[in-house]
Amino acid sequence: MxxxxxxxxxxxxxALFVLGVIGVLTRRNVVIVLMSIELIxxxxxxxxxxxxxxxxxxxxxxxxxFVTVDAAAEAAVxxxxxxxxxxxxxxxxxxxxxxxxx
Amino acid sequence: xxxxxxxxxxxxxAGLAVASGVAVITRRNAVHSALALIVTLLSVAGLYLxxxxxxxxxxxxxxxxxxxxxxxxFVIMLVNIERSSKERRFNRMWPAGLxxxxxxxxxxxxxxxxxxxxxPDRMILLPESSNTxxxxxxxYGEPGRIGQYTFAFEIASLLLLVAxxxxxxxxxxxx
Numbered sequence: 001m002x003x004x005x006x007x008x009x010x011x012x013x014x015a016l017f018v019l020g021v022i023g024v025l026t027r028r029n030v031v032i033v034l035m036s037i038e039l040i041x042x043x044x045x046x047x048x049x050x051x052x053x054x055x056x057x058x059x060x061x062x063x064x065x066f067v068t069v070d071a072a073a074e075a076a077v078x079x080x081x082x083x084x085x086x087x088x089x090x091x092x093x094x095x096x097x098x099x100x101x102x
Numbered sequence: 103x104x105x106x107x108x109x110x111x112x113x114x115x116a117g118l119a120v121a122s123g124v125a126v127i128t129r130r131n132a133v134h135s136a137l138a139l140i141v142t143l144l145s146v147a148g149l150y151l152x153x154x155x156x157x158x159x160x161x162x163x164x165x166x167x168x169x170x171x172x173x174x175x176f177v178i179m180l181v182n183i184e185r186s187s188k189e190r191r192f193n194r195m196w197p198a199g200l201x202x203x204x205x206x207x208x209x210x211x212x213x214x215x216x217x218x219x220x221x222p223d224r225m226i227l228l229p230e231s232s233n234t235x236x237x238x239x240x241x242y243g244e245p246g247r248i249g250q251y252t253f254a255f256e257i258a259s260l261l262l263l264v265a266x267x268x269x270x271x272x273x274x275x276x277x
Contacts, residue, residue: 004112006221007214009149012116014210016123016142021206023127025199026192031132031178035139038170039123042146045158053153054222058233061158062240062251068165069258073265075170079177080272086181087275095193 009050016043030092034078041071112152119145130191132178136171143167157234 016039023036045064052060086092089099118141125138143166150159193199243249 002109004109004152007218008112008116009153010221011214012119012149014207014214015120016146018203018207018210019120019123019127022200022203025202026196027127028189028191028193029132029182031174031182032127032129032135035126035135035174038139038166039126039142042143042166045162046146046149049150049153049155049158052155058236058240061155061233062237064158065161065237065241066251066254066258068161069262072165072170073261075173076265076269077272079173080269083177083180084272092181093189093193 006050006054009046013043013046013050016040016046028093028095030082030094030097031079033094034075034082037078038071038075041067108152112149115145115148115152118142119149128191132182133175136174136178139174140167140171143171155233157237 020036020039020043023039024033027033027036045067048060048064048067050060052058052064082092085097089096091097122138122141122145126135126142129135129138143162147159147162147167150156150162240249240251241255243252249255
């Protein structure tokens with residue numbers, strides 16, 4: 001069995017990133033779009049921790065902790081915006097959220 | 103001591119992460135997507151353990167799988183009306199989105215094929231026992247010295263305060 005190197009983790013992180021991008025760009029449900037954003041952030045975290053292991057210091061792991069904190073704040077505010085929008089217009093489809101369209 | 107059965111753990115966890123990632127973006131029911139995302143987060147946490155990062159593993163479990171997903175499930179129960187699980191899944195712009203994502207995937211594949219020789223082929227075995235202490239040293243500092251990331255840590259706590267205020271104000275009926 002080939003030993004697991006940094007490259008294997010980068011491939012997994014890239015796959016999760018592309019899946020998250022597909023989810024953000026193609027889904028109708030706003031909550032699932034926000035969940036795909038969390039998937040993207042997890043892929044970035046995996047990348048950071050893999051490189052931290054490769055270099056042997058802990059800067060990547062500390063940075064990934066900050067990314068996690070930032071993801072929590074962004075999820076809270078994003079879901080608050082979603083609830084406030086849902087109260088005005090009873091929809092969660094991105095196709096119907098077009099108040100700013102010309 | 104050498105780790106046991108390591109490549110199998112990696113392939114199982116990585117396969118589970120990618121498979122449940124696919125389930126997140128393809129399920130019609132939003133609760134199914136949320137549960138699949140929880141499985142993804144747990145398998146990525148397992149990958150962190152394989153990378154000798156126990157503190158990041160714990161942070162991921164508490165914050166992501168325990169906090170953020172709970173928030174998502176509550177909001178899904180608040181806003182997800184029943185008819186949305188019977189409608190179409192993909193929005194109007196889905197061909198353009200798929201093309202853009204394929205372009206991104208092609209970029210990643212070309213970067214991996216060209217840069218394959220940049221990454222070392224063996225990973226050093228790090229001690230696991232002092233990981234939390236070293237991260238604490240970076241975040242909080244040693245006795246008598248400020249840490250390298252202490253300022254960023256304080257800014258992050260300020261960010262969380264602002265997020266809490268924003269989320270509370272956003273959901274009030276009259277500001």
